[in-house]
Amino acid sequence: MWRRRKQRDTSVPVLEELRAQWRERETALRKARREEQLISKRLLRDLTEEGAHGSDDHMLEENAQSHFMSVEQIAKLIEDLQREPEQMITPLTALRHSLRRNDVRLMFTRVEDSMRVLVALFTCPFTDIQMEAARCLHELSHSNELQVSMACLPATPYLLTYLSGYSQQFTVLCLYTLGNLIVDSEEVRNRLLLQGVIPTFAKCTQSPHMDVQEALGYAFSQLLQSKEAPEKIIPMVLESGLTQDILRILLSCTEEWFGVAIEMAWCLHYIVSSHVNNALLISQGLVSKLVPFLIEKAALITKQESLDLELLICPVIRCLGNLLGEVDSSGTKVEVQDGRLLIALFVFIQHFKDEHPFMVRECLWAVNNLTVQDPVWTSALLNFNLLPALLQLLAHSKDVFLMIATILHNIADLGLGYCQQLREKGVLPCLTPALRDDDIQVARISLELLNKLLTYCPDVAGDFFHNSGLQIIELHKDKPDLQQQVQAVWNKYQELIKGTSGPPSMD
Secondary structure, three states: OOOOOOOOOOHHHHHHHHHHHHHHHHHHHHOOOOOOOOOOOOOOOHHHOHHHOOOOOHHHHHHHOOOOHHHHHHHHHHHOOOHHHHHHHHHHHEEEEEEEEHHHHHHHHHOOOOOHHHHHHHOOOOHHHHHHHHHHHHHHHOOOOOOHHHHOOHHHHHHHHHHHOOOOHHHHHHHHHHHHHHHHOHHHHHHHHHHHHHHHHHHHOOOHHHHHHHHHHHHHHHHOOOOOOOHHHHHHHHHHHHHHHHHHHHHOOOHHHHHHHHHHHHHHHHHHHHOHHHHHHHHHHHHHHHHHHHHHHHHHHHOOOOOOOOHHHHHHHHHHHHOOEEHHHHHHHEOOOOOOHHHHHHHHHHOOOOOOHHHHHHHHHHHHHHHHHHHHHHHHHHHHHHHHHHHOOOOOOHHHHHHOOOOOOOOHHOOHHHHHHHHHHHHHHHHHHHHHHOOOOHHHHHHHHHHHHHHOOOHHHHHHHOOOOOHHHHHHOOOHHHHHHHHHHHHHHHOOOOOOOOOOOOO
């Protein structure tokens, strides 16, 4: 979360708008993730296409068109599926191909005995039939129709039971099917909770197989994103100790397990961002473990040619940002001892600023939470000479400007010495274009920062009013939303010329 400065009541509207923008950007970021993994169901094409890796959705749709089945054909197929085991594979395969069509999925669930027969085959003792039935269930789980997911409910206890099944491929298939079903309704999720989905997932964290761990991360992230997760699910996850398993897997992932690390990082993010019991996570050393992780990734970032590295770093930084924003009952915030974290965040900013600008916002959010009312981290930022890098980003975008202005306000809040350093580093010339901006939000936070500089460092007043300061005041004096900020700056000007012939009128 974005931590507020206690001394700055006028900034609350800006921060509320930032939070709203943050929610919108998080939704957009999820859509941008690889294969839209977070917001859409996942279809295992390598399993359902018999090895046709890389088939796209258009090809799947074309193939599905040739596998339409009428209600009568489905009913006949159900009869065929109740024959001798050696005669079931062909009709099951035909069914699987037809279930790629949404209309066939709906018709299938409406045919009498269809799900009962399919679940019976899923639980039969013949492994080849069981696998083909599992593939059919997986196709059904990919439907966006609630009726279809509800029809799959009788299979959920078996899907959970078979997570400790006879083959890695079968376990992966069951996990992705569960992940797809979890999306559909609270009723499905409630049923899974009663059936023990969380302790079952906890057992899966001990699997030595990469594919199983990645599938687990997908299914688990679907559960953690649900609207009732903070109230019903995450407390159970924290009690089970599952977060420690997630963290263990994340920190131990090699480059080959990159996909697993991404899934686990997002799972951890959903737990932390719920704010259910972050004090517990902090007491378990989550911050002290994430900081070295980010420092290590920053050291390798120019050497590692991973196309999706931002998808791993983003949720980890967001976790850390949330935890850095936590304060205990005494008002004490989380302590971080390693100054290399600040360097790492700026490495990420420079590396991602052009291709993945959302990463700039994530990193600045964490920098804000490090520096707010904290002279140690603020001094580190100045001593590491990172201020020029911040000032260069002021023109990057509006929301980046707002975050940087907030960080600059954190620095100015600490008093005379810090404001003098801001002046010496040329903050005022960088701020002047924003002071002229027609955007109320940009102008407001710029005027607030200017007022803070004027309060602690009178020399800034001379710099400002000798360089078009009065014209800037005149530009905003009639804007109702800026009256408080304009008046504060005007008062500083009056103090500056006090004892002379008197201030000119604002009218």
